[in-house]
Amino acid sequence: MSKRSETALNIGHDSFITIKKQNYIPMEKIIKSFFEIKTLSITAIIGLILVISGCNKDFENVLPKSFRNDTLGLGDGSKKVLYIIMDGVKGSVVESLAPTNITEITQKAIYSYDGLADFQYNQLTNAAAWTTMLTGVDYTKHQVSNENFSGLNLQATPTIFTRIKESLGNVRSVSIAASAGFNDNLAVDASMKQTLTDDAAVKAAVVDELSTNNPSLVVAQFHSAEDAGATAGYTTATPSYTTAIQNIDGYIGEILKALKARKTYATENWLVVIASNKGGGTSGGAGGSNIYDDLSRNTFLAFYNPKFVVTPISQPDIDNLPYVGTAPRFASNASVSPKALLSSNTNIGNFGVSGNFTMMFKMKDDLGAASGFPPFIAKQVTFGSGAGWNYFRGSNNVQLSFSGASTLQGAAVMNDSKWHTYAITITTSGGTRTTVFYIDGVSRSSTNIGVTNRDNTAPLRIGADMGKNTSFMVKDLAIFNVAMTPAEVIKNMRIQLRPSNPFFSNLLGYWPFDETSGTVAADVSGKGNNMTYSGPVQFIPFSEISPNISPEISSAAYTAVPNGVDIPVLIYNWLNIAVPSQWGLMGKFYNPTVTLPKN
Known part of the structure; x- marks a missing residue:
């Protein structure tokens, strides 16, 4: 077999099926070998065909006409799709209700x-979600974010109705919707489309379609749960919302009953x-956050066929994802004292006699034993003396001293070579200025x-004076002109801030310390308060599990579960439509395991 034939099958992000053969082998021998195996995945079956076959003549359907509801169906016309869309139905609520x-x-x-x-962190609306589910690409390609579908270009990102029409020719595709915008914008190339007044009418029309016609694709869009959730809340404690979901579940039961009652079933x-199409509520996903926590994106999704083996898919354990990045290490001793200094604006870090503030950062100390109360971050002319404040190490914990005030005790081990999070809030009320010190939430x-x-004219600085032994790394130093609530502090001190963060405009300065070389520690708040590295600062890559930090999460963690973009990929494969890479689909192929009967 040639190398080309060995790679002719590609099922994945560019999913398509190409099956060729060179030397004819009697199909009855292949079929007999198939039915001696009870459970096979599609990939395994097609892989077996590829091994037996060569690569010049088109491959024909190897399964006998007497066997129906197979999951290969290589072109015999029996493959059909029923696609039911439930707007605003959160997966977590479906799990709780168990309709x-x-x-x-x-x-x-x-x-x-x-x-x-x-x-992704795209803005999420009904229109955006529908478009993703019917095109197989997200906002970055289909450009739909508003409910008015502005930016939609169906020539650049065709829907499944268009692709099926172009690929299969004269087959019946049907869209039955409760929302006019759905049909008017996305079902242009459907053979038949109906926009109805409510979900009950949608159900009745779908039942009628399945009972009287011969469609290859039926799309049904239900909207009542979204209406109920938007009005009263998307929770199990919202009767109108849960009732709408239960009603839709009843409609699904009636539709499946009609499907199985078809004379040709x-x-x-x-x-x-x-x-x-989406979960419930306002889209709150922002870079640096955990998309799984954004319940507006939480959905239920099922690919069903009576021959499929049950395959539940759950989200990965985000808490066990590593915190990954690069950070500057400040290792001082009797001969060196590396620092980062904000000399260009010595007002930053002055908290005055009024106003509210929040300051937070992440730090990893790996010095081990230490003496002499080594400092590490300060706004003070000399550590430990004069007007200002400084963080220092007292015994094995972090402490914070404001000149002329009681020292705030951290009372938590810091020198364990693990990343920890630190924050303070300053709240002014009359003549009282209360400072609260947080460690690890x-x-x-x-x-x-x-x-x-x-207030003083000393630069905000990171790093100790000569002669003090330190070895620590710092990330995400941020100073805000607002005092966050305890809940807000606990949430934000764990993450890396992004411009979409609600407190980003309150930043006086924000230094992620992402540099891998050079002398500039960039302020990414937009205020231009860059710090300057001096001395032998080391830039250290790291990757480790930390229970105290919510790390940046790669898209791989979010594609571990079914997404809206994945649906068209399986539909095309099911209908034996080749999906070339030029289509640019962004989804992945969920390969069902199927149970085949024995002879």
Whole structure:
């Protein structure tokens, strides 16, 4: 077999199926070998065909006409798709409610309660989610973010209706929707489309379509759960929302009953897709956050066929993803004292006698034993003396001293060679200025620092004086002109800030310390307060698990569950439509494992 024939099958992000043969082998021998195996994946079966076959003549359907509801169906016309879209239905709520028909479907399906409408940080609306689900690409390609579909270019990003029309010719594709915008914008090339007044009418029309016609694709769009959730909330404690989901589940039961009552059902092979377009509420995903925590993206999705082996898919354990990056190491001793200094604006770090502030950073100390209370971050002419403040190491913990006020005790081990998060808030009320000190998401101590003016002209600095032994790395130093609430501090001190963060405009300076070389520590707040590295600063790459930090999460963690972009890929494969890389689909192929009968 040639190298080309060995790579002729490609099922994945550029999913397509090409099967060729060179030397004819009687099909009855191949068929007999298939049916001696009870459970095979599609890939395994097609792989077996490729091994037996060569690479010049088109391959024909090897499965006998007497066997129906197969999952290969290589072109015999029996493959059909029923695609049910449930707007605004959160996967977590479906899991909690366990609706009768959807739950039954999961017993013969690839399914997930942790599905995602979008694995990127794109703005999410009904229109954007629908477009993703019908084109197989997200906003970065289809450009739809608003409910008015502005930016949609169906020539550049055709829908499944268009692709099926172009690829299969004169087959019937149907769109039955409760939302006019869905049909008017996305079902242009459907053979037939109906826009109806409510979900009950959609259900009745789908039942009628399945009972009287011969469609290859039926798309049904239900909108009542989205209406209920938008009005009263997308939770299990919202009766109108849960009732709408239960009603849709009943409609699904009636539709499946009509599907199985088709006179030709025994000779057909249906893929049933049931999917939320999005979850509930306002899209809150922002770079640096965990998309799984953005419940507007949480969806339910199932690929169902009576021959599928049940395959549940859950989100990965985000808490066990490594914190990865590069950070400057400040290792001082009797002969060196590397620093980062903000000499260009010595007002930054002055907290005056009024106003509210928040400061936070991440630090890893790997010095081990130390003496002499080594400092590491300060706004003070000399560490430990004069007006200002400084963080220093007291015994094995971090402490914070404001000149003329009680020292805030960290009371938590810092020198364990692990990343920790630190933050303070300063809140002014009359003559009282309360400072609260947080470590690793816990309020450790608080004190009234009073209205003493500690402002000075010393540069904000990181790094100790000569003669003090230190070895620590720092990330994500941020100073805000607002005092966050305890919950806001705990959330934000764990993450890396992005421009979409609600407090980003309150930043006085933000230094991620992402540099891998050079002398500039960039301020990315937009205020231009860059710091300057001096001395032998080392830039150290790291990758480690930290329970105290929510690390930047790669898209791989979000594509571990079914996404809206994945749906067209399986639909095309099911209908035996080749998907060339030129289409630019962004989804991946969910390969079902199927149970085949024995002879």
